[in-house]
Amino acid sequence: MVKVRFSSALNSVTGTRETIVELGDTTVKSVFGELVNKFGAEFEKRIFENGEVRRFVNVYVNGDDIRHLDGLDTPVTDSDEISILPAVSGG
Amino acid sequence: MSHVIGLKCRECGAEYPANIQNTCYECFGPLEVNYDWEYIREHISKEKIEKGPNSIWRYADLLPVEGTDYVDLGAGFNKLHHAKNLGKVLGLKELYILDESVNPTNSFKDRVTSVAVTKAREFGATAIGCASTGNLASAVAAHGAKAGLPAYIFIPSSIELGKITQMSAYDPNIIAVEGTYDDANRLASEVADMHPDWAFVNITVRPYYTEGSKTLAFETAEQLGWEAPDHFVAPLASGALLCSIKRGYDELAKLGLIESKDIKVSGSQPLGCSPISCAVREDKEVIPIRELNTIAHSLAIGNPADGYYAKNVILDSGGYAASPTDEEIIDAIFLLARTEGIFTEPAGGTTVAGLKKLVEEGRIDPDERTVVYVTGNGLKAQDTLIKHIKIPQAIKPTFGEFEKQYEQLVVAQ
Missing domain, CATH: 3.40.50.1100 (Rossmann fold)
Known part of the structure; x- marks a missing residue:
C-alpha cells in the first residue's frame, strides 16, 4: 500500500490531495502508470514531457528526490510515501 | 487601474490573477509577475524615483504591490x-x-522579504514562513515581527549559530530540520501547500518575492x-x-x-x-x-x-x-x-x-x-x-610591553 500525496497544483486533475496505490513491491514508474489510469491523460500531461518527469516537477520517495535515487526505476515498497511537488526553492 | 495585471507562467504563458500561487496549473512551470508596461511607462520617471524614500520603495512602480502600506524596516538604497x-x-x-x-x-534578503511580506499582508495571509539557510530566516522573522504576523521558519539544523541566535531574537517559530536545506525546503513546501492562507515568502509567494x-x-x-x-x-x-x-x-x-x-x-x-x-x-x-x-x-x-x-x-x-x-x-x-x-x-x-x-x-x-x-x-x-584569525595575546598595561609588541607587529608586516 503506497501512499501518494499531491501538490495543490494538481487539484484540478486529481480532485484529492492523497491517494493509495495497491501494487505491492514495485517501482515509481508503475505507481505513475496506475495514477495515469486513475486520473487520466491530463494528469500524465502535467507530470511528464517526452516520457520524462518535467523539469519543474519534483517526485520524492519518503522525502528523497528520485533524481538522487534511480529516477522512475526507483523501487517502492509497501508503506512507502510518494510526494509530488513543484520545484521551488531558495533565494 | 494597477501596474500589476497578475501572474504568468514562465514556461507556457498561462495567466492567473494575482494571488498566493507559485505554480502553473497547466504545466507545473514557475509563475512570474505580469506587469502592465504601458501603465508603468506613463507613471515612472527618474525624477520621481530620486524624490522617493531612501529604501527599495523608491522603486515601488516596478514592484508588485498595491498602495503604500509597506512592511518596511528600511531595506535597500545601500552604498x-x-x-x-x-x-x-x-x-x-x-x-x-x-x-x-x-x-x-x-543581508540582501531584507529586500525580497519586505516585498513578500507586504504582499502577504495585502492578500490577508494569517502567517508567513520560509525555508532558509539563515539569512532569509532573520529577514522573515524581523518583518513578521514588524507586520504582527506569526512566522514559521524551516532551517537545516547545521547552519551557523550566529544566524540561529539572530533569528531567535525576533521570536519566530523555528523548525530545525535534520538534513540539508533541500530537505528543509521540501518539508516547508508540503506544509505551505497544506496552509493556503499562509504566505511562505520563497515558496508560495515566490513570484512577488x-x-x-x-x-x-x-x-x-x-x-x-x-x-x-x-x-x-x-x-x-x-x-x-x-x-x-x-x-x-x-x-x-x-x-x-x-x-x-x-x-x-x-x-x-x-x-x-x-x-x-x-x-x-x-x-x-x-x-x-x-x-x-x-x-x-x-x-x-x-x-x-x-x-x-x-x-x-x-x-x-x-x-x-x-x-x-x-x-x-x-x-x-x-x-x-x-x-x-x-x-x-x-x-x-x-x-x-x-x-x-x-x-x-x-x-x-x-x-x-x-x-x-x-x-x-x-x-x-x-x-x-x-x-x-589569530586571537591577540594579552599584554600587561605598560609602555614597555607595548613597545615589545609593536616591534613584533612591525616585523610581521
Whole structure:
C-alpha cells in the first residue's frame, strides 16, 4: 500500500490531495502508470514531457528526490510515501 | 487601474490573477509577475524615483504591490562602493561593490522579504514562513515581527549559530530540520501547500518575492548616474538572485531609464555545492546534487529551482561562472575586509573569490566596469571565521610591553 500525496497544483486533475496505490513491491514508474489510469491523460500531461518527469516537477520517495535515487526505476515498497511537488526553492 | 495585471507562467504563458500561487496549473512551470508596461511607462520617471524614500520603495512602480502600506524596516538604497583598492589588487580599472551587509537584518534578503511580506499582508495571509539557510530566516522573522504576523521558519539544523541566535531574537517559530536545506525546503513546501492562507515568502509567494532583488540593479544603475555596468558578478544559490538582477537592468532599459546595452552576467558558487557553476562551465544541464560540502551555508542549495534559467542568462550574456574552494572563499573574505573595509560572510567571500578567479581566467576584461554584489554580513558567520584569525595575546598595561609588541607587529608586516 503506497501512499501518494499531491501538490495543490494538481487539484484540478486529481480532485484529492492523497491517494493509495495497491501494487505491492514495485517501482515509481508503475505507481505513475496506475495514477495515469486513475486520473487520466491530463494528469500524465502535467507530470511528464517526452516520457520524462518535467523539469519543474519534483517526485520524492519518503522525502528523497528520485533524481538522487534511480529516477522512475526507483523501487517502492509497501508503506512507502510518494510526494509530488513543484520545484521551488531558495533565494 | 494597477501596474500589476497578475501572474504568468514562465514556461507556457498561462495567466492567473494575482494571488498566493507559485505554480502553473497547466504545466507545473514557475509563475512570474505580469506587469502592465504601458501603465508603468506613463507613471515612472527618474525624477520621481530620486524624490522617493531612501529604501527599495523608491522603486515601488516596478514592484508588485498595491498602495503604500509597506512592511518596511528600511531595506535597500545601500552604498555602491567604488572599490579602488580591491580593483588595484585584482587589476580591474573600475570595480564597484554594492554592500548588502548593511541591510536591517544584514543581508540582501531584507529586500525580497519586505516585498513578500507586504504582499502577504495585502492578500490577508494569517502567517508567513520560509525555508532558509539563515539569512532569509532573520529577514522573515524581523518583518513578521514588524507586520504582527506569526512566522514559521524551516532551517537545516547545521547552519551557523550566529544566524540561529539572530533569528531567535525576533521570536519566530523555528523548525530545525535534520538534513540539508533541500530537505528543509521540501518539508516547508508540503506544509505551505497544506496552509493556503499562509504566505511562505520563497515558496508560495515566490513570484512577488523574487521581484525584490531587481532593486539591486535599480540602485546600482541610479548610483552610476543611470547607467548599467559592463559586467556584474553575483552569488549563485537557487539562481533566482542573478536572474532578478539581470531582469532589473532589462526593465530599466525597456523603460528608457538607462541606455540599452549588453551586460555580461557571471556567477559564483562554492566548489562544494556548485550545480549551476558546473553546468555553465561544462555547458550541460543543471544536475541537482545531494551531498553539500561548503562553509558557505547560505549558498548550499543542491537542487536550485532557478538553476536552469540562471545558466541560460549567464551563457546568453557572454558571462561565465566560478567555483572557488572554501580556502579561496576565506581568503577572499579577508581580502575584501582589508582592502575595502567591508566584512562579509562566506557567501560574499564566494562572490569575491569568484570575481578573482574570473579575472585570472580572462573572463572579465580589466577595462570593463564591473559590479560585485556582496550579499551578507561577516558578523553572522563568526563561528566559521574565528578558526581563521589569530586571537591577540594579552599584554600587561605598560609602555614597555607595548613597545615589545609593536616591534613584533612591525616585523610581521
